[in-house]
Amino acid sequence: MRRGGTRASLRGMSGVIEHVSDTARWVALYRAMESERPDPLFHDPYARRLAGERGERILASMQRGRTWAWPMIVRTAVMDELILRAVARGSTRDPTGCRSRRRCAGSRSTFPT
Numbered sequence: 001m002r003r004g005g006t007r008a009s010l011r012g013m014s015g016v017i018e019h020v021s022d023t024a025r026w027v028a029l030y031r032a033m034e035s036e037r038p039d040p041l042f043h044d045p046y047a048r049r050l051a052g053e054r055g056e057r058i059l060a061s062m063q064r065g066r067t068w069a070w071p072m073i074v075r076t077a078v079m080d081e082l083i084l085r086a087v088a089r090g091s092t093r094d095p096t097g098c099r100s101r102r103r104c105a106g107s108r109s110t111f112p113t
Contacts, residue, residue, distance in 0.1 A: 017058060024050065025051050025052060026051075026058045028046075028047045029051035029056065029059050030069045030076075031047035031051075031072075031073075032044065032055075033066075
């Protein structure tokens, strides 16, 4: 991979990020940091526990690791909002795509709305 790409960036943290689950701990720490602010954009009660000491070590090993918190926090807030809107819209729709009972009368997958 070219210099400056993902692989080159992670090489500087050799031994710190060892598995893909380590990235979950890293991002969980960003979520915990936001959740603990006085005016958080979201609240994740499990983030600190998921991040654990490993997440702390990963973040501490990154040069300017805390400065990368804000893009992850904004991304999380936007994605959470999009998911909540999609779920709210989906809860009023027939999941089978049947818009009329007559058209789907023989379908076994018709759900009452």
